[in-house]
Amino acid sequence: MSYIPGQPMTAVAQRIEIQKLRQGDHLILGFSIGGGIDQDPGQNPFSEDKTDKGIYVTRITPGGPADVAGLVMGDKILQVNGWDMTMVTHDQARKRLTKKKEDVVRLLVTRKSLEKAVKQSMSH
Amino acid sequence: MFCRNQTARATVARGSALEMEIRRGKFRNSVFLDTSQDSDLQKKIDHEIRMRDGACKLLAACSQRDQALEAAKSLQTCSTRILAYMSELQRMKEAQVMQKVTRRSSDAGPMDDRMPCKGKVAISDLRIPLMWKDTEYFKNKGELHRCAVFCLLQLGGEIFDTDMVIVDRTLTDICFDNAIVFSDASPGFELRVELYSCCSEDDYSAGSTPRKLASKLSSSLGRSSGKKLRASMEPGPVSPVSNGGASPLLLPVPSVPGPKYHLLAHTTLTLSHVQDSFRTHDLTISGNEECSYWLPLYGSMCCRLAAQPHCMTQKMMSGCLKVKQCGADLQSWTKVYAVLKGTSLFCYHRQEDVEANVEPAFTIGINKETRIRAAEKDPQSKVQNICISNQYGGEEVTHTLTTDSREDTHRWMEAFWQHFYDMSQWKQCCDDLMKIELPSLRKPAPATPKQGSLYHEMVIESSDDLSSSVSDILARRLQELELRSQLGTSPTWMSLFEENSPKIVGRPRPCTSRLSGHSPCTPHRLPRSPVSPHRCAQMGLLSSDVSLTSDSDSHCSTSLCSHHYGWPEPSSNFPILSSSPSRLRPRTLSLDAKLSTLRGRGLGGGGVGGGGGNCHCSCQPPSSSLLGPSPISSRSPRLQHSTQTTLSCSSSTSSSSSSSNSECSHSPESSEGVPFSRPSPVRRSLRNLRARLDPRNWLQSQV
Numbered sequence: 001m002s003y004i005p006g007q008p009m010t011a012v013a014q015r016i017e018i019q020k021l022r023q024g025d026h027l028i029l030g031f032s033i034g035g036g037i038d039q040d041p042g043q044n045p046f047s048e049d050k051t052d053k054g055i056y057v058t059r060i061t062p063g064g065p066a067d068v069a070g071l072v073m074g075d076k077i078l079q080v081n082g083w084d085m086t087m088v089t090h091d092q093a094r095k096r097l098t099k100k101k102e103d104v105v106r107l108l109v110t111r112k113s114l115e116k117a118v119k120q121s122m123s124h
Numbered sequence: 125m126f127c128r129n130q131t132a133r134a135t136v137a138r139g140s141a142l143e144m145e146i147r148r149g150k151f152r153n154s155v156f157l158d159t160s161q162d163s164d165l166q167k168k169i170d171h172e173i174r175m176r177d178g179a180c181k182l183l184a185a186c187s188q189r190d191q192a193l194e195a196a197k198s199l200q201t202c203s204t205r206i207l208a209y210m211s212e213l214q215r216m217k218e219a220q221v222m223q224k225v226t227r228r229s230s231d232a233g234p235m236d237d238r239m240p241c242k243g244k245v246a247i248s249d250l251r252i253p254l255m256w257k258d259t260e261y262f263k264n265k266g267e268l269h270r271c272a273v274f275c276l277l278q279l280g281g282e283i284f285d286t287d288m289v290i291v292d293r294t295l296t297d298i299c300f301d302n303a304i305v306f307s308d309a310s311p312g313f314e315l316r317v318e319l320y321s322c323c324s325e326d327d328y329s330a331g332s333t334p335r336k337l338a339s340k341l342s343s344s345l346g347r348s349s350g351k352k353l354r355a356s357m358e359p360g361p362v363s364p365v366s367n368g369g370a371s372p373l374l375l376p377v378p379s380v381p382g383p384k385y386h387l388l389a390h391t392t393l394t395l396s397h398v399q400d401s402f403r404t405h406d407l408t409i410s411g412n413e414e415c416s417y418w419l420p421l422y423g424s425m426c427c428r429l430a431a432q433p434h435c436m437t438q439k440m441m442s443g444c445l446k447v448k449q450c451g452a453d454l455q456s457w458t459k460v461y462a463v464l465k466g467t468s469l470f471c472y473h474r475q476e477d478v479e480a481n482v483e484p485a486f487t488i489g490i491n492k493e494t495r496i497r498a499a500e501k502d503p504q505s506k507v508q509n510i511c512i513s514n515q516y517g518g519e520e521v522t523h524t525l526t527t528d529s530r531e532d533t534h535r536w537m538e539a540f541w542q543h544f545y546d547m548s549q550w551k552q553c554c555d556d557l558m559k560i561e562l563p564s565l566r567k568p569a570p571a572t573p574k575q576g577s578l579y580h581e582m583v584i585e586s587s588d589d590l591s592s593s594v595s596d597i598l599a600r601r602l603q604e605l606e607l608r609s610q611l612g613t614s615p616t617w618m619s620l621f622e623e624n625s626p627k628i629v630g631r632p633r634p635c636t637s638r639l640s641g642h643s644p645c646t647p648h649r650l651p652r653s654p655v656s657p658h659r660c661a662q663m664g665l666l667s668s669d670v671s672l673t674s675d676s677d678s679h680c681s682t683s684l685c686s687h688h689y690g691w692p693e694p695s696s697n698f699p700i701l702s703s704s705p706s707r708l709r710p711r712t713l714s715l716d717a718k719l720s721t722l723r724g725r726g727l728g729g730g731g732v733g734g735g736g737g738n739c740h741c742s743c744q745p746p747s748s749s750l751l752g753p754s755p756i757s758s759r760s761p762r763l764q765h766s767t768q769t770t771l772s773c774s775s776s777t778s779s780s781s782s783s784s785n786s787e788c789s790h791s792p793e794s795s796e797g798v799p800f801s802r803p804s805p806v807r808r809s810l811r812n813l814r815a816r817l818d819p820r821n822w823l824q825s826q827v
């Protein structure tokens with residue numbers, strides 16, 4: 001998942017569809033994100049490459065919509081409903097996830113374990 | 125000879141020059157005589173002039189940009205109002221003159237023109253989209269060019285202004301939340317909307333003349349240059365109204381150094397634009413890119429323009445009637461008390477029912493399709509009947525009304541004609557009653573910073589092993605504190621807060637202890653300043669929020685501190701860091717003591733939760749939004765030993781409401797006796813993770 005800005009990136013990705021949950025006036029997804037091009041990538045405990053400024057899932061509310069949908073802490077979010085999340089500021093990322101008009105978000109996420117799984121299956 | 129102080133009666137010959145003179149004199153005087161309307165206007169003008177003077181003084185006196193902008197806005201509003209009143213006054217004078225003239229010249233014919241009823245017009249939810257270039261919008265570096273904008277809305281003699289909004293390139297629309305209601309509009313109204321903007325960054329005076337000099341210059345302008353300045357200051361030509369000394373001459377517009385608003389765009393809305401929903405209207409933009417007050421407007425404006433004509437909301441006519449429904453073969457008349465309002469004639473059994481809000485006996489629709497005519501005279505009674513015919517789905521239903529006297533019939537017919545006329549004038553407004561919300565007088569809640577505090581959305585979940593985590597955290601804290609005091613250095617991010625200390629000045633600075641972060645990482649972070657200046661402002665502003673809400677560590681210790689030491693509002697005043705080590709010493713000891721007492725009481729989560737509650741009281745916005753998502757998390761199931769769940773449970777504390785619910789289940793691990801016991805390996809890795817996920821180091825948002 002090393003990422004060189006400007007160069008195309010390949011990753012094994014999984015599609016996760018999360019139905020937002022209505023909590024009074026808010027629609028929540030039940031996870032927290034960290035990262036962004038305006039944040040310090042060295043602080044990211046989940047990223048392999050410490051220059052990766054992508055958006056990572058830092059916490060999942062147990063039992064929440066994200067948990068139910070299969071999102072795992074440490075996932076890197078590549079796309080949200082088609083919008084790119086690899087080159088966005090933290091706030092842009094948050095906004096793309098929390099649009100009031102959208103009831104469901106379809107994420108494209110990647111994680112180390114996926115790559116490992118693919119490699120394992122390929123080696124057999 | 126005529127003596128001044130003697131009143132003598134003199135006979136004046138008719139048609140003589142003297143008589144004409146006298147007549148003319150009376151005429152002249154009567155023109156300039158203040159009627160009640162005039163004096164009303166006069167009072168208004170005086171009021172506005174006083175307001176304007178006040179605004180000028182404020183503008184000259186204030187030092188802060190926001191105040192100056194607000195004062196300049198009120199100045200602009202007052203000037204416009206004065207202009208409007210002046211022109212109104214002049215028009216009234218002219219009308220009077222014209223009236224007199226016509227009366228003299230011709231016989232006044234019967235004034236047969238029907239006047240349509242007035243109504244209320246409300247405009248709300250104004251939204252003006254902006255069209256930034258992508259380069260500008262995404263560039264996001266360099267300084268933010270900001271403009272202060274507001275709208276002036278004018279209808280007839282009423283002028284209202286909206287609140288002021290600061291616009292910069294992170295905004296895609298200018299939204300004005302005010303709802304403005306004009307109470308006395310005729311169907312032919314013209315609602316003029318003007319958008320004024322002012323660059324919010326420049327030096328206020330033209331060029332950078334020092335204030336004193338500028339004010340000196342402004343007060344000592346000569347006549348011609350003053351006129352020129354006046355012309356340039358005001359949007360339109362100013363014509364001083366001179367009459368017989370009743371109203372003052374137009375005072376020269378004071379040129380006060382300060383922000384000046386310029387007209388950026390305008391549009392005029394009329395009855396055809398009225399609709400019960402949002403509509404987009406075109407804006408006429410004045411100004412170009414070169415102007416300092418320029419904003420890239422998309423060229424349109426969305427708003428909701430609603431109108432309530434009085435014929436829809438008020439009782440136009442009421443009285444006793446006798447109604448007979450044709451086609452039902454009833455020969456009996458039903459006596460009713462009828463009220464004509466809106467699109468129907470409500471017929472109540474008794475007059476008292478109207479006030480009692482009882483349902484009317486029946487309702488006859490009066491709308492554009494209704495036909496009303498006077499029927500032939502009933503042979504029994506002496507009065508004419510009124511027939512009202514409606515089409516109800518293909519079927520024609522006719523009601524016949526009759527009254528007790530001819531005059532009543534005539535009045536009812538008159539009322540019906542007037543009603544029809546009103547409906548024809550107000551057109552689409554009479555189809556259905558449009559809702560107009562009265563603007564609430566309540567002051568809006570203090571605006572949170574535009575991008576919102578990211579930590580508002582941070583869910584503070586219940587923690588099952590809160591007590592143990594608290595103890596660990598505190599243990600770590602204390603250790604680091606010792607280190608800190610020895611090292612005498614501050615973590616990098618302290619510098620951020622130093623830069624922004626003006627924002628948080630005034631709050632006590634007790635909790636340096638809790639902000640003494642994470643020693644392992646400090647050396648690394650020393651050379652880095654991870655946050656751009658743009659973010660810096662946010663961080664500074666949020667520093668107290670951060671410490672209050674997001675991190676469990678800070679939260680716990682803060683809550684404890686505030687709970688027990690009565691520190692009103694934990695925050696930071698970092699430049700005084702040098703003195704902190706000495707101040708912190710006594711606290712750490714008491715912290716220790718408090719910790720042990722807490723443990724003894726086994727309050728763990730409760731104590732912190734309670735403290736959390738206290739803490740949250742001092743910052744309302746976070747807690748209210750926290751209460752939202754928390755129910756989901758407060759019901760977290762029994763701990764499983766997965767990294768994920770323990771992390772989520774332990775890295776946050778509950779908000780005030782869920783705190784009472786949350787400390788139900790304490791996990792078995794929580795039964796650690798001593799505060800500073802050696803943590804288990806699992807816990808250490810968790811702690812590391814938690815430490816690294818400290819939002820002070822790396823921003824996280826809950827979605």
